[in-house]
Amino acid sequence: MRYVAGTVTHTPPLTTGPRPRGGHEIHDDGTLRAWTVEYGAHEVQRALSRDGTAEVILVGDCLASADEVRDAADAAARGHWHTASRLHGSYLGIVRVGRTLRIAGSRAASVQVHWVADAAGSVTWSTSATALAALAGAAPDPLRLLAEVTTWGVEPGGDGWFDGIHRVPPGTALTLAPGAPPQVERLPLPARTSFAEAAAALRHELPLAVGHRALSGKPVSADLSGGVDSSTITCLAAAHTDLTAVTYVDAAMADQDDTRYAAEIAAAYPGITRHLVDGRLVGSRHFDRLEEPASIPFTDAPALSVGTLGILGAQLAPAIAAGSTGHLTGWGGDNVLDAIASPADRYRSGDRIAALLDTYRLARDRRGAAHPVLRAVTASGRSNHSRALADLADKVLAGTALRVLPDTADVARWCGRLTAARWLTPAGRTALADLVGTRAAVADSAVGPGELRERLALEATGTEHAALDTLARTLWGLPMHAPYLDTRIVDICHAVPAWERRRAGDFKPLARAALTGLVHAPVLTRRTKTAFNGVYDGLRVNAHVLRDLLASSALSDAGLIDPGAVLASLDRTIHGSPADLGSVHALVAAELWLTNLPTAFTTWWEPTPTRETLR
Numbered sequence: 001m002r003y004v005a006g007t008v009t010h011t012p013p014l015t016t017g018p019r020p021r022g023g024h025e026i027h028d029d030g031t032l033r034a035w036t037v038e039y040g041a042h043e044v045q046r047a048l049s050r051d052g053t054a055e056v057i058l059v060g061d062c063l064a065s066a067d068e069v070r071d072a073a074d075a076a077a078r079g080h081w082h083t084a085s086r087l088h089g090s091y092l093g094i095v096r097v098g099r100t101l102r103i104a105g106s107r108a109a110s111v112q113v114h115w116v117a118d119a120a121g122s123v124t125w126s127t128s129a130t131a132l133a134a135l136a137g138a139a140p141d142p143l144r145l146l147a148e149v150t151t152w153g154v155e156p157g158g159d160g161w162f163d164g165i166h167r168v169p170p171g172t173a174l175t176l177a178p179g180a181p182p183q184v185e186r187l188p189l190p191a192r193t194s195f196a197e198a199a200a201a202l203r204h205e206l207p208l209a210v211g212h213r214a215l216s217g218k219p220v221s222a223d224l225s226g227g228v229d230s231s232t233i234t235c236l237a238a239a240h241t242d243l244t245a246v247t248y249v250d251a252a253m254a255d256q257d258d259t260r261y262a263a264e265i266a267a268a269y270p271g272i273t274r275h276l277v278d279g280r281l282v283g284s285r286h287f288d289r290l291e292e293p294a295s296i297p298f299t300d301a302p303a304l305s306v307g308t309l310g311i312l313g314a315q316l317a318p319a320i321a322a323g324s325t326g327h328l329t330g331w332g333g334d335n336v337l338d339a340i341a342s343p344a345d346r347y348r349s350g351d352r353i354a355a356l357l358d359t360y361r362l363a364r365d366r367r368g369a370a371h372p373v374l375r376a377v378t379a380s381g382r383s384n385h386s387r388a389l390a391d392l393a394d395k396v397l398a399g400t401a402l403r404v405l406p407d408t409a410d411v412a413r414w415c416g417r418l419t420a421a422r423w424l425t426p427a428g429r430t431a432l433a434d435l436v437g438t439r440a441a442v443a444d445s446a447v448g449p450g451e452l453r454e455r456l457a458l459e460a461t462g463t464e465h466a467a468l469d470t471l472a473r474t475l476w477g478l479p480m481h482a483p484y485l486d487t488r489i490v491d492i493c494h495a496v497p498a499w500e501r502r503r504a505g506d507f508k509p510l511a512r513a514a515l516t517g518l519v520h521a522p523v524l525t526r527r528t529k530t531a532f533n534g535v536y537d538g539l540r541v542n543a544h545v546l547r548d549l550l551a552s553s554a555l556s557d558a559g560l561i562d563p564g565a566v567l568a569s570l571d572r573t574i575h576g577s578p579a580d581l582g583s584v585h586a587l588v589a590a591e592l593w594l595t596n597l598p599t600a601f602t603t604w605w606e607p608t609p610t611r612e613t614l615r
Helices: 066-077 081-085 129-136 142-150 195-214 228-238 257-268 304-321 343-348 352-365 370-380 385-398 408-412 419-423 426-442 449-476 487-494 509-515 535-541 543-551 563-574 581-595
Strands: 003-008 024-028 032-037 044-048 054-062 089-097 100-104 113-117 123-126 166-168 172-176 183-186 221-223 243-249 272-278
Touching: 003 129, 024 044, 024 054, 032 089, 044 066, 054 066, 054 081, 066 081, 066 089, 081 089, 081 172, 100 113, 113 129, 123 129, 123 172, 142 419, 142 426, 142 581, 166 172, 195 228, 195 487, 195 509, 221 228, 221 304, 228 243, 228 257, 228 509, 243 257, 243 304, 257 272, 272 304, 304 449, 304 535, 304 581, 343 352, 343 370, 343 408, 343 449, 352 370, 352 408, 370 408, 385 426, 385 449, 408 449, 419 563, 419 581, 535 543, 535 563, 543 563, 543 581, 563 581
Parallel strands: 221 243, 243 272
Antiparallel strands: 003 032, 003 123, 024 032, 044 054, 054 089, 089 100, 100 172, 113 123, 113 166, 172 183
């Protein structure tokens, strides 16, 4: 697996520690030692400020020019260290100013940073939590997994997937300075901007983000579902180069609008060679290829994409056959071009009349009663995230009755239980309530429900895309690119309030305002979005594999969930009930991740060669 790791010490160590197995050293100045694993030399950029007081090292999909990286180092020397995190692309950033180091991942969590300190005060950090777990002998945290499966809106904060392995949340940096303990420092957010200003900036930046990847001089490919997100990326790429575009359909999608739009786009751009892959003909379904869990490549976090490996293989086959060296996707488009409905946030901002009107429209669009949503919106003005989490902890512990049908009023709430909370044993309820209670003690009381959920949704998308990239590289040698998840694109779009990006009766107006004239026009005027529900066919066909996997669940063995309740939910889901679908899928991902977890020290680390220790 590709990752970056390093050690930081402000006092000379008595002994030299291990290094990543197969790692390539990219830096050693006596304070910071850093290595990459499975990265090419072109994926590492560095620059020293002109006065020599600051240094910037960028690793990954950074699309900035050498001059831009040097300018970022100069900015860091002047105190603007965060400039290095806002260049083109999605990457790890390391900034040294004097003897202070800051290490940050991407805003969308497609690149994350984890760390652990030893008794001597040295810090080892990595973009792989599992590598650090192997170094420290840390076990996976079952409560973090339990929270993911049974609740929504409970943010992980600084807790990683392993006990004792800390996480640097997206939008923050790990700061390491002489004589001070490690600190997590928040990156400054871009100032709020108008819809028109954001549209103008997106019109400039998104074509650059796509063009940098399309103009590699080598064959590239792209998803072309026909939806706004992937179609936009494909159109922008086709303006620069010829490419292979893939449209995947199944029985549920074959006659939907998406397929028609995809065909129109391919006809409008001569440089697009389109392949229509029909899952019915190639025999690909959800939850294929899970009979042998050991054959599934390991990802650093539980990945929902393991449930679509069969589909992914069929979808990428034309790109692989065409020799593609990079596959462009529309991942993240919903997170930046659209927004989570947030009348509660608008209400809390002081724009109360507009928020109440938004609430009525939302209830009408979802064919629900307005008054429960109105009560929840106004109640949000009197509550905060911390109190909401404390209330959730009480409900988890008491095991109070759950709604089975979706509750429209949840748009005004910070957090809640999923129907899978019915799986919890008494011990599981107690443990989960304790976890949620600890989150309540440190929660940000200023964050609104919509802002919180939007941040968590973006983080989930970025984490999942990183896993998808790992799977595609490992199985087929094909990197996956998601321009919408670039920090600069996220910053531009999220500088506009959510209630302006999502407007009643409209669909992704920011895309239309920014990209008209650059993208096939009918795509930007769409008012529909195809539902992807072919998952039930895969559930039925692969039911025996899923039963075997979940019957021996690690969370069940730990006494946290009732296996009988889990299997009952699986049976209901197989027969078409949507209530537990998300949690069943998340539990499958968690169990496969635990099954394949490679935490042996020698899998990840090796002694530092003598030639390095003597330098």
